Amino acid sequence: MGVSRALLDVTPLRTSPHYRRLWLGGLLSGLGGQMALVAVLYQVWESTRSTIWTGAAGLAQALPVIAFGLFAGALADRADRRRFYLITKTGQAVCAMLLTVQAFAGGSAALVLALVAAQSLFVAGGAPASRTFLSRLLPPEQLGAGLALNRISFQGSMLIGPALGGLVIGAVGAGGCFLIHTVTFGVALWTAVLLPPMPASPAPGLTGVAAGLRFLSGNPAVRGALLTDLAATVLSMPISLFPVVNAERFGDDPRTLGLFLTAIAVGGVAASALSGTFTRARRPGAVMLAGSLTWGVALALFGVAPAAWAGPALLALAGAADTVAVVARSTVVQAHTPDAFLGRAAAAEQIVGQAGPDVGNLRAGLVAAGSSATIALVSGGLLCIAAVAAIAARTPALREPAPTVPARTP
Structure with a gap:
């Protein structure tokens, strides 16, 4: 390339x-x-x-x-x-x-x-x-x-x-x-x-919501894409653990804490700048799965990273993987959703994107309170890897080329 x-x-x-x-x-x-x-x-x-x-x-x-x-x-x-x-x-x-x-x-x-x-x-x-x-x-x-x-x-x-x-x-x-x-x-x-x-297309009232839920649950590719995002965010969201990790391993330096947050964004921007490597892929579902697996691996390794430089580097990798997964997920949803359901599918994406990280940060905090930040990070990353692998195994549609979507003219 x-x-x-x-x-x-x-x-x-x-x-x-x-x-x-x-x-x-x-x-x-x-x-x-x-x-x-x-x-x-x-x-x-x-x-x-x-x-x-x-x-x-x-x-x-x-x-x-x-x-x-x-x-x-x-x-x-x-x-x-x-x-x-x-x-x-x-x-x-x-x-x-x-x-x-x-x-x-x-x-x-x-x-x-x-x-x-x-x-x-x-x-x-x-x-x-x-x-x-x-x-x-x-x-x-x-x-x-x-x-x-x-x-x-x-x-x-x-x-x-x-x-x-x-x-x-x-x-x-x-x-x-x-x-x-x-x-x-x-x-x-x-x-x-x-x-x-x-x-x-018309989709009246509650009937439209019910029909949207039936579509979301009945379309394997769209359902798998949303579940993959939930697996990555609910099981392994790390943000709430940054202060305690910084205090335990990096001397509670506020500059390091800020670097954690910046590293994820920097990784995401880098992935976007090089997005030509994956936006032209014929199998966006496979790209999404790979990105989500990489996210889980990076965060599990972050949980045991001993060196100050390794932590931000792994978070940058996680941020890049997240961008790859998010863009590919949206491509999967758009490619597999008829125009009449696009609004409801987009709403489901928005809900998953809003609720998943919040629940994931709560999960991480609760696990860390009962054990340690290291256990919360490593277990979250491993659970993410296992869940995404299970979704990939049970959803062949995500591993296949995306359907050709006819142009939707305004």
Whole structure:
């Protein structure tokens, strides 16, 4: 494989003006969202000085997505997805404006979390709708490249956004972050207005949700892809163990703790930059399985890594493997899902992606409390490897070439 084919494939940005604008809007709103996340944590902490309240901020984001995601996905599958996306983005922008106002007015922590939860409710609808756009805007052979570009946009926001948020808070306070957040939503709305209409098949009410659940449980490839993601996150998520590992083995140095978090993101960005090595693969299910297995191996080895340099290196490997698995998983779901079910399948992906890491971090903390961080990490990695291997053995569809998806025109 030539060097050019190994690098991130930017063909979708060159050939599709609609995708290019949508990607730019997503990048900017992602940066604004990461800045707003820092501002939320800062304002809540300054108001309460309570880790319970700062922990509740994550809960305020997660619960609406988990509770209403499938219902929102069913709505996205029954109407024009562009119009539905515009409505949800407008709702998010209004919440961002209200967060800005309350920050400059000195709002309470309870008000902040209420607005975060309201905004997350709109995210529960907008995110599944936006995930259906790629198959309408790009030809089938560019789908993997488009997913990889979306992933590097997300990772770039995570790398840069929090740092920018800290600088803005230091200069003008949390309200400045929320104001930037609001402006970036204006750009995202502009890109959505320029999209073509995207009518979807009707899927009324609860019947649509039930039909979506039947599809998700009955399609072996989609079911296997979602279960693989759950196996990787629920069984081996390591983030909650970083402080205790840093204290036990690396002298409780805050610089090392920060390096742990950065290493995962750096590995992910590197994998995205070299995503041409896997986005063109004919068997994305096999790529997903390999990435998930590598994630488990890297985290099990991290659990016993004796040297300071080995820990971040293994976490960077885990971050790269996670990116490979996530992009390949989304490719599997898109390739095996009929257009009429795309919204609900995307909602299921979003729920799994939101709930899996939270449950996994809780599992890791509980195991470590009853034993040690080393046992929690090693057992989690080994359980992940065993679960992914079992899914691979029982799901032949994941090891086969992806079906040829006919182009879905807007």
